[in-house]
Amino acid sequence: xxxxxxxxxxxxxxxxxxxxxxxxxxxxxxxxxxxxxxxxxxxxxxxxxxxxxxxxxxxxxxxxxxxxxxxxxxxxxxxxxxxxxxxxxxxxxxxxxxxxxxxxxxxxxxxxxxxxxxxxxxxxxxxxxxxxxxxxxxxxxxxxxxxxxxxxxxxxxxxxxxxxxxxxxxxxxxxxxxxxxxxxxxxxxxxxxxxxxxxxxxxxxxxxxxxxxxxxxxxxxxxxxxxxxxxxxxxxxxxxxxxxxxxxxxxxxxxxxxxxxxxxxxxxxxxxxxxxxxxxxxxxxxxxxxxxxxxxxxxxxxxxxxxxxxxxxxxxxxxxxxxxxxxxxxxxxxxxxxxxxxxxxxxx
Numbered sequence: 001x002x003x004x005x006x007x008x009x010x011x012x013x014x015x016x017x018x019x020x021x022x023x024x025x026x027x028x029x030x031x032x033x034x035x036x037x038x039x040x041x042x043x044x045x046x047x048x049x050x051x052x053x054x055x056x057x058x059x060x061x062x063x064x065x066x067x068x069x070x071x072x073x074x075x076x077x078x079x080x081x082x083x084x085x086x087x088x089x090x091x092x093x094x095x096x097x098x099x100x101x102x103x104x105x106x107x108x109x110x111x112x113x114x115x116x117x118x119x120x121x122x123x124x125x126x127x128x129x130x131x132x133x134x135x136x137x138x139x140x141x142x143x144x145x146x147x148x149x150x151x152x153x154x155x156x157x158x159x160x161x162x163x164x165x166x167x168x169x170x171x172x173x174x175x176x177x178x179x180x181x182x183x184x185x186x187x188x189x190x191x192x193x194x195x196x197x198x199x200x201x202x203x204x205x206x207x208x209x210x211x212x213x214x215x216x217x218x219x220x221x222x223x224x225x226x227x228x229x230x231x232x233x234x235x236x237x238x239x240x241x242x243x244x245x246x247x248x249x250x251x252x253x254x255x256x257x258x259x260x261x262x263x264x265x266x267x268x269x270x271x272x273x274x275x276x277x278x279x280x281x282x283x284x285x286x287x288x289x290x291x292x293x294x295x296x297x298x299x300x301x302x303x304x305x306x307x308x309x310x311x312x313x314x315x316x317x318x319x320x321x322x323x324x325x326x327x328x329x330x331x332x333x334x335x336x337x338x339x340x341x342x343x344x345x346x347x348x
Contacts, residue, residue: 001031001313004096007046008038008065008083009103011299017102018046020305025054027306028313035060035090038083062086066107068298075107076114084108088115091291098292098312100283102300108293109145109286116291119321121328124153125288126227127295128164129234132275135218139165139174143284144231154178154195154224155202155335159327160287161222162204167318168311174221177210179229184209191226199224201338202331241276282307285315288324292316 007017018036025031036043037060044059046052062083066075075082084103090096092115101108109125118125126142141161146153158176165174178196180188185196187209199206210220212233225233248269252262262269282304283296292315296308 001028001316002033002035002096002098003031003309003312004035004037004060004087004090004099005305005309006038006083006087006099006101006103007036007043008062009101009298010296010305011068011102012301014038014042014046015049016300016302017305018043018050018052019302020300021057021309022050022052022054023302023306024309025056028310030313030317031056031309033058033096035087035096037087037090038062038065060086060090066104068104070104070107072104072106072110075104075111082107085111085115088112088291088293091293092116097316098294100294100296100305100308100312102296102298102305105144105295108295112286112289112291112293116289116293118288119290119325119328121325121332122156122160122288124149124156125286126153126157126160127230127284128161128287129230129284130169130281131215131234131237133216133218136171136221137169138215138220139169139222140230140234141222141224141287142227142230143234144227145286146226147228147231149191149226151191151194151198152335154191154226155198155331156288156328157224158199158202158204158206158222159331160324161224163320163323163327164285164287165221167320167323168314169221171221173205175207175219176204176222176224177207177214177220179223179225179233180209180211182209183211183214195224198335201334203327203334245273282309282311285311285320287320290321292321 007014035058040059040061064079064082066082066084087099088111091099124146127145128139128141129143139161141157162174165171180192252258283294286293294312
């Protein structure tokens with residue numbers, strides 16, 4: 001279990017990444033090597049300050065840093081010695097089993113696609129974000145990697161999302177829904193209508209179209225959409241959760257009676273906050289690449305980084321990429337047979 005961590009991409013500096021790495025290594029002895037990629041002098045100083053002396057840690061030098069304002073073309077053409085690029089190269093060269101970065105999403109996608117390449121049969125990688133609901137957790141895919149998609153991309157996201165939900169979240173037969181403006185089969189735009197027909201042919205538990213109001217009512221375990229829509233859904237959910245807690249906090253402080261009620265309900269409120277805490281997941285994987293790449297939030301703190309490493313090791317252990325390659329190959333054969341009127345053209 002060898003992990004490469006881009007130590008320079010976060011908003012809070014190298015020290016926060018080092019502390020998150022330290023906690024992850026203390027919790028997981030299965031990690032045999034962990035590469036900290038970035039400017040050696042800064043990493044060494046942070047390791048000394050954080051008392052990180054674990055012999056499994058190695059430093060891999062990189063002189064440049066991808067900022068959040070850099071465009072993906074900068075990652076590919078100008079900052080070739082960035083910590084993000086060097087971390088991904090460790091995976092491409094077989095020296096690391098997975099990569100974690102807090103950096104620029106567009107840069108990660110561009111570099112990972114170029115250096116790792118998509119898995120055989122996969123057209124586009126997608127970001128799979130796990131979102132907690134009242135009675136379940138659902139995977140939102142794509143949540144921001146590709147703003148323009150074709151129907152086949154959404155069909156492949158359905159397969160990859162179902163695998164991730166099954167293997168990582170533990171749902172034996174996850175319900176896969178296509179995000180649209182209505183639940184009826186004929187609703188939506190040209191993209192979702194054609195993707196609906198493709199998803200009907202796949203060997204997945206496809207439940208049809210789902211609306212935004214269905215996401216948190218335990219009707220679906222995997223939600224499929226293009227990255228433009230997915231990123232809006234994700235950011236709206238984050239903003240709504242913060243707004244709701246802010247309003248609740250203000251209302252509970254209005255008078256003494258409400259403050260007493262808040263005191264009595266504090267354990268329940270803390271439990272809800274923990275369930276909604278994005279640091280619990282730590283990050284979101286880029287599915288569909290010939291390597292494991294985990295995108296952590298740029299503002300991630302120590303606990304989020306620790307959990308991102310935990311989720312990454314689970315993804316490696318469950319052999320997610322091998323499962324994706326196998327099931328995508330079968331799906332592509334099935335869809336091709338349907339187009340030619342072959343014997344496997346009947347829907348699942």
